Amino acid sequence: VSRLGPVAPRRSDTSVLRPLGLDEVVLRPGFWGERQRRNRTATLPHVRDRLEAAGNFANLRATAARDTSAAHRNMVFADSDVYKWLEGVAWEQGRDPAPELADDLRTVTHLLRTAQDDDGYLDTAFQLGAPGRRWTDLQFGHELYCLGHLSQAAVADVRATGGTGLLDVARRFADLAVDVFGPGWREGVPGHPEVETALVELYRTTGDERYLELAVLFLDRRGRGRLGPGRFGSAYYQDDRPVREHRAMVGHVVRALYLATGMVDGYAETGDRSLLDAVVAQWDATLGTKTYVTGGQGSRHLDESFGAEYELPPDRAYAETCAGIAAVLLTWRLLLATGLGRYADDMERALFNVVAASTADDGRHFFYVNTLQRRGPGPGRPAWFECACCPPNLLRLLASLQAYVATRDGDGVQLHHYTAATVDTTLPEGRPVGLTIDTDYPAGGRVRVRIDRTGNAPWSLALRVPGWAAAGTLTAGGRTGPAVADERGYAVLTRAWRPGDEVVLDLDLAPRVLWPHPRIDAVRGCAAFARGPVVYCLEQVDQPPGADLADVAVTADVAPKPGHRDGLDVLELDGTVRTPAGWDGRAYATRPPGAPAEREVRLLAVPYHAWANREVGAMRVWVPVRR
Numbered sequence: 094v095s096r097l098g099p100v101a102p103r104r105s106d107t108s109v110l111r112p113l114g115l116d117e118v119v120l121r122p123g124f125w126g127e128r129q130r131r132n133r134t135a136t137l138p139h140v141r142d143r144l145e146a147a148g149n150f151a152n153l154r155a156t157a158a159r160d161t162s163a164a165h166r167n168m169v170f171a172d173s174d175v176y177k178w179l180e181g182v183a184w185e186q187g188r189d190p191a192p193e194l195a196d197d198l199r200t201v202t203h204l205l206r207t208a209q210d211d212d213g214y215l216d217t218a219f220q221l222g223a224p225g226r227r228w229t230d231l232q233f234g235h236e237l238y239c240l241g242h243l244s245q246a247a248v249a250d251v252r253a254t255g256g257t258g259l260l261d262v263a264r265r266f267a268d269l270a271v272d273v274f275g276p277g278w279r280e281g282v283p284g285h286p287e288v289e290t291a292l293v294e295l296y297r298t299t300g301d302e303r304y305l306e307l308a309v310l311f312l313d314r315r316g317r318g319r320l321g322p323g324r325f326g327s328a329y330y331q332d333d334r335p336v337r338e339h340r341a342m343v344g345h346v347v348r349a350l351y352l353a354t355g356m357v358d359g360y361a362e363t364g365d366r367s368l369l370d371a372v373v374a375q376w377d378a379t380l381g382t383k384t385y386v387t388g389g390q391g392s393r394h395l396d397e398s399f400g401a402e403y404e405l406p407p408d409r410a411y412a413e414t415c416a417g418i419a420a421v422l423l424t425w426r427l428l429l430a431t432g433l434g435r436y437a438d439d440m441e442r443a444l445f446n447v448v449a450a451s452t453a454d455d456g457r458h459f460f461y462v463n464t465l466q467r468r469g470p471g472p473g474r475p476a477w478f479e480c481a482c483c484p485p486n487l488l489r490l491l492a493s494l495q496a497y498v499a500t501r502d503g504d505g506v507q508l509h510h511y512t513a514a515t516v517d518t519t520l521p522e523g524r525p526v527g528l529t530i531d532t533d534y535p536a537g538g539r540v541r542v543r544i545d546r547t548g549n550a551p552w553s554l555a556l557r558v559p560g561w562a563a564a565g566t567l568t569a570g571g572r573t574g575p576a577v578a579d580e581r582g583y584a585v586l587t588r589a590w591r592p593g594d595e596v597v598l599d600l601d602l603a604p605r606v607l608w609p610h611p612r613i614d615a616v617r618g619c620a621a622f623a624r625g626p627v628v629y630c631l632e633q634v635d636q637p638p639g640a641d642l643a644d645v646a647v648t649a650d651v652a653p654k655p656g657h658r659d660g661l662d663v664l665e666l667d668g669t670v671r672t673p674a675g676w677d678g679r680a681y682a683t684r685p686p687g688a689p690a691e692r693e694v695r696l697l698a699v700p701y702h703a704w705a706n707r708e709v710g711a712m713r714v715w716v717p718v719r720r
């Protein structure tokens with residue numbers, strides 16, 4: 094029996110697809126396999142060092158020592174960054190065990206147990222920084238948010254290593270939360286959702302229904318203004334209306350997405366369809382009006398919120414890395430619940446254009462904000478942040494990424510994400526399935542699937558045909574035909590397979606020009622470029638001399654040509670440089686401007702996820718189109 098991954102529904106009647114276990118998919122060297130390896134060798138030790146330097150561990154040590162003179166260091170949710178790191182350590186220890194990881198798990202679990210109060214409470218921001226004031230600041234106190242991340246780390250430890258020490262710590266804290274916030278007690282709701290999805294997973298791991306009940310209580314109670322208007326109004330923490338009544342996502346993006354994630358989990362275990370239906374509608378509206386071409390979400394810096402419909406300025410994009418991660422976590426659950434490939438498309442967009450973009454080539458520098466335009470030279474990815482939510486969030490996602498690649502159902506196996514990997518699972522009635530996936534996707538569009546292991550009975554192999562793919566072919570049993578997607582978005586082959594059988598999916602990676610909705614004022618009259626799931630951008634360093642990115646343009650019939658340069662899959666664009674004429678040093682003229690002087694240039698675009706790894710200069714995703 095394979096060990097369970099991060100999302101493991103107990104009920105089978107509420108999910109169309111079942112996730113595969115941790116051991117059932119292995120990423121091999123390829124786009125994601127390389128990133129998972131780098132996450133282990135570079136990001137994981139880097140995050141540990143930075144948590145040490147920033148004082149996150151010092152908070153726990155001082156609390157464990159009952160040192161009342163120690164001041165709490167760092168943000169109020171500093172403990173959650175330790176938990177996210179610990180979750181990543183647990184997944185990595187399960188994937189590829191090492192003594193130093195086992196040591197970290199053992200030592201920090203002991204530290205947490207020692208720091209925990211006798212009644213189960215554990216939050217150093219309050220134990221050190223505001224003793225006697227626990228649960229008094231549900232808006233911004235983040236105690237339940239920290240409980241959520243502690244619970245997820247504990248679930249990861251149980252599933253990946255079988256260790257239960259961390260689970261004991263998490264359960265004691267969760268039991269206290271049940272006592273304080275459960276039925277018949279306080280009416281509180283967490284200011285930052287996250288504990289809902291975590292409590293559902295804690296229920297899935299322990300079978301203790303009180304955790305599921307509390308998660309559902311938190312969902313049902315929300316939206317009645319109980320948190321008060323706070324600094325940014327009730328909508329900031331989705332407390333302005335009940336969760337089922339929102340039409341689109343509002344407020345703080347990461348809060349909104351984690352809340353929706355908990356709603357889908359709540360549906361999956363209770364069967365309350367109204368929770369799923371609400372998220373499906375909200376997600377649709379959010380994709381339609383509040384999502385950047387990269388899949389990034391959130392345009393307001395002030396309150397890290399979505400902003401209004403079509404308020405998507407590229408240069409002021411917030412698009413927090415954690416929001417991209419949260420979108421991956423949400424769309425995976427929507428995919429499991431519905432079986433619809435469109436959610437895998439959304440997931441793929443966020444993975445390639447937010448998650449992949451946020452980490453530098455060295456695995457030790459990260460974007461918090463994923464802007465779509467930079468106007469000139471500036472800082473690249475910092476090594477760390479005062480508010481350090483993003484790096485350890487990337488760590489835990491990449492350490493468990495193999496769990497998000499494929500699924501099974503009663504009929505067979507579904508491949509959602511194409512990357513070099515092996516899949517080894519068992520279908521109902523003990524039917525074995527072993528696959529090897531060979532591909533250099535997204536550099537190339539060819540995905541070769543070899544059947545390594547199979548029984549005699551027929552089963553189905555489902556291959557996602559991405560929504561962006563205009564054309565594709567499928568070769569199986571010596572015959573090639575168009576890759577025709579079924580109503581869920583998958584090309585499905587059902588047959589009695591033999592070991593050695595091969596299926597080849599060829600996706601058309603011809604570059605595509607993307608046009609913005611006319612209501613997005615900020616990029617009206619511009620075009621963007623993509624190839625497969627990868628969005629492109631122009632960096633100043635790649636342009637010919639004199640081609641200032643502030644002045645470049647393309648024509649409406651621009652035809653990007655794919656090529657290679659310095660190890661990157663690039664696009665060449667015929668463009669122009671327009672030198673503004675007739676301006677007297679002011680930003681506005683009193684008469685319509687005359688035609689600018691123009692000269693033709695060859696522009697070069699690189700994958701957006703690769704930007705700012707060389708010289709950090711001007712960059713733009715959207716390019717003006719000449720009339």
Ligand SMILES: [Zn+2]
Nearest residue numbers: 414415482483
């Ligand atoms: Zn973040």
